[in-house]
Amino acid sequence: MATLFIADLHLQTQEPAITAGFLRFLHGEARSADALYILGDLFEAWIGDDDPNPLHREIARAIKSLTDSGVPCFFIHGNRDFLIGKRFALESGMQLLPEEKVLNLYGRRVLIMHGDTLCTDDPGYLAFRAKVHTPWIQKLFLALPLFIRRRIAQRMRDDSKAANSSKSMEIMDVNARAVVEIMEKHQVQWLIHGHTHRPDIHTLTANGEIAHRVVLGAWHTQGSMVKVSADDVELIPFPF
Numbered sequence: 001m002a003t004l005f006i007a008d009l010h011l012q013t014q015e016p017a018i019t020a021g022f023l024r025f026l027h028g029e030a031r032s033a034d035a036l037y038i039l040g041d042l043f044e045a046w047i048g049d050d051d052p053n054p055l056h057r058e059i060a061r062a063i064k065s066l067t068d069s070g071v072p073c074f075f076i077h078g079n080r081d082f083l084i085g086k087r088f089a090l091e092s093g094m095q096l097l098p099e100e101k102v103l104n105l106y107g108r109r110v111l112i113m114h115g116d117t118l119c120t121d122d123p124g125y126l127a128f129r130a131k132v133h134t135p136w137i138q139k140l141f142l143a144l145p146l147f148i149r150r151r152i153a154q155r156m157r158d159d160s161k162a163a164n165s166s167k168s169m170e171i172m173d174v175n176a177r178a179v180v181e182i183m184e185k186h187q188v189q190w191l192i193h194g195h196t197h198r199p200d201i202h203t204l205t206a207n208g209e210i211a212h213r214v215v216l217g218a219w220h221t222q223g224s225m226v227k228v229s230a231d232d233v234e235l236i237p238f239p240f
């Protein structure tokens with residue numbers, strides 16, 4: 001048996017092939033898993049659980065059918081879909097997790113997170129993140145009419161695209177010290193995250209011992225998952 005991890009699907013109406021790939025994954029590979037963990041950025045954007053977007057209903061139904069079949073599904077927010085709330089969690093059967101979570105998988109302690117908080121070389125992003133994670137700001141935003149929320153979200157995505165185009169590749173990757181610090185804080189030798197769209201398994205030293213950082217790939221032209229079983233941790237790309 002195995003536990004599966006995915007992240008960075010960035011589902012959106014304009015990318016039907018990725019949606020189709022995800023639906024196939026939910027009906028196929030995921031069905032025989034012990035559990036499925038989605039480590040953020042499942043959706044390209046999220047302006048509230050009350051958004052009537054038909055794609056959201058379709059995805060909620062598909063995940064619900066997986067959890068109803070007996071495979072639990074867990075979700076950690078990404079920087080795109082950090083506003084996914086209790087209503088969508090209930091609709092989809094997903095359980096919302098805190099931004100850092102340690103799992104005990106077949107005797108292996110594994111820290112999971114989205115990964116954006118590891119990018120500490122980008123203070124501009126972290127300041128933005130602190131702002132949009134402020135509870136009263138979120139409450140205020142979610143109280144606005146949908147068409148205004150849609151407009152604000154579009155503006156924020158445009159601004160972020162413009163800002164990122166001038167940032168170097170190093171700034172947008174994780175900071176090596178931040179990685180060691182978080183692994184030592186949680187006393188783990190394994191970390192799985194997404195966000196950077198640079199799938200790889202890195203070896204490092206943390207807690208004075210060998211440690212591993214597994215980075216999930218984004219779903220652009222193919223899927224990406226991490227499969228943890230009793231004897232292995234594999235990073236697996238697969239076609240839609």
Ligand SMILES: [Mn+2]
Pocket residue numbers: 008040041078079080114116194195196
């Ligand atoms: Mn992300």
